[in-house]
Amino acid sequence: MPEKTVIHALSGYSLFKAVFEKIQTGIIIVDSETHTIVDANPLAEEILGYPKDKLVGKRCHDFICPAKPGSCPITDLHTSIDNAEREMITSNGNKISILKTVASVVIHGKNYLIESFTDLTDRKRADDQKVILIGYLSESIHRVRRPLQLTSMNLQIIADQVKTGEFDPEEIRMELQIQKNNIEKMIKTLEELTESVTKDQPDISPEFRKFFAVK
Amino acid sequence: MPGTVDTDDKILYLMLSRPENINAMNINVIKNILKRGCTPVIVSVNMPYKILARIYAKEGIDPLKWYVIDAVTQYSGGVCEPNPRVKYVSNPANLTDLGIAITEMLKNIPGPDKCILFDSVSMLLIHTPSVTASKFLHFVVNKLKLSDVSGIFLCVEKGLDPVILAEMSAVVDKIIDFEPEEKQAG
Numbered sequence A: 001m002p003e004k005t006v007i008h009a010l011s012g013y014s015l016f017k018a019v020f021e022k023i024q025t026g027i028i029i030v031d032s033e034t035h036t037i038v039d040a041n042p043l044a045e046e047i048l049g050y051p052k053d054k055l056v057g058k059r060c061h062d063f064i065c066p067a068k069p070g071s072c073p074i075t076d077l078h079t080s081i082d083n084a085e086r087e088m089i090t091s092n093g094n095k096i097s098i099l100k101t102v103a104s105v106v107i108h109g110k111n112y113l114i115e116s117f118t119d120l121t122d123r124k125r126a127d128d129q130k131v132i133l134i135g136y137l138s139e140s141i142h143r144v145r146r147p148l149q150l151t152s153m154n155l156q157i158i159a160d161q162v163k164t165g166e167f168d169p170e171e172i173r174m175e176l177q178i179q180k181n182n183i184e185k186m187i188k189t190l191e192e193l194t195e196s197v198t199k200d201q202p203d204i205s206p207e208f209r210k211f212f213a214v215k
Numbered sequence B: 001m002p003g004t005v006d007t008d009d010k011i012l013y014l015m016l017s018r019p020e021n022i023n024a025m026n027i028n029v030i031k032n033i034l035k036r037g038c039t040p041v042i043v044s045v046n047m048p049y050k051i052l053a054r055i056y057a058k059e060g061i062d063p064l065k066w067y068v069i070d071a072v073t074q075y076s077g078g079v080c081e082p083n084p085r086v087k088y089v090s091n092p093a094n095l096t097d098l099g100i101a102i103t104e105m106l107k108n109i110p111g112p113d114k115c116i117l118f119d120s121v122s123m124l125l126i127h128t129p130s131v132t133a134s135k136f137l138h139f140v141v142n143k144l145k146l147s148d149v150s151g152i153f154l155c156v157e158k159g160l161d162p163v164i165l166a167e168m169s170a171v172v173d174k175i176i177d178f179e180p181e182e183k184q185a186g
Helices: A012-022 A041-047 A121-164 A169-198 A204-212 B017-035 B050-060 B093-110 B121-127 B130-148 B162-171 B181-185
Strands: A026-031 A039-040 A084-089 A095-107 A108-120 B012-017 B037-043 B069-070 B085-086 B114-119 B151-155 B172-175
Touching: A039 A041, A041 A108, A095 A121, A121 A169, A121 B017, A121 B130, A121 B151, A169 B050, A169 B121, A204 B162, B012 B017, B012 B130, B012 B162, B017 B037, B017 B050, B017 B114, B017 B151, B037 B050, B037 B093, B050 B069, B069 B093, B085 B093, B093 B114, B093 B121, B093 B130, B114 B121, B114 B130, B121 B130, B121 B151, B130 B151, B130 B162
Parallel strands: B012 B151, B012 B172, B037 B069, B037 B114, B069 B085, B114 B151
Antiparallel strands: A026 A039, A026 A108, A084 A095, A095 A108
């Protein structure tokens, strides 16, 4: 059952706090002069893999942001980031794709950057899977479906050749052997393609993985 | 005439047909090439030389007027009988030897009017991934352009994905959809 949060008399700081902690978007607040992180919400902690106490006080350059000191896209390069695809560095050193918006705000006379972001890792993985599947389909059509049509036609030609009696047995044997070798190649190609498309897919159950691997 | 190609202008063609018409396309193209006084070299990754010779002979094609690079006789376990008009390659996946054979054959054939008939791109794809096949076909196309030789690449229609088709379209001069005579008339 989902956790229920009862909020009474929503106003001011308590409203901000409730939204900050429950929103399904990672939020990091950065001091725009020192580029140190002053706060992070729970989802930012989860996405980045750091507890808040390991984030707060750290400079964002090279820590969670791939930009080098002096080349902050907002404060140094004066560009805007509005729903843009960017990268962040997680606690295990991996770069993850995120959809990010950065807003400049002034709080009590001090400049801050509010970075809000959503993790695109799953979407990226799904996109990569789509590309792999399209490649698989394309190669299967190229290297199996069309050649099978040609092989079927070749077998018909060989059958017709046998009927004419004009071809000697060795010639017919050679032609049949070529078709057999080609079919074996196509089976091998299908096996290799299936293996390459299934090997890095965590969503495939062990039973199906075993089924795909049967030769 | 279906399968009409112009070898005088050293043009490179990609000829597409339905699977059931690809052999008819081969014969039509060969007849057309010979009619123009050009010497064809057939790069066969589908049919052994002996069968090709028998089929051509049946079609009245003079055996002394064409050469062949045969990549399937050895692959079928057949005997590679020495013949000055034939170069054998161990199997269709051996693209290095296939490339060397094409270079040597073009060098050794006398006279300026010669062309390559590649039969077929679709069958080559059984033996090699499409990326490798694409690189190899680029190599052959460049070789033909540098040697000022015509080339005709046979392929099953819709047998190429849009990427390879776009790549091939960029390097060949013409793409022709082949229809056999009786279908055209009908």
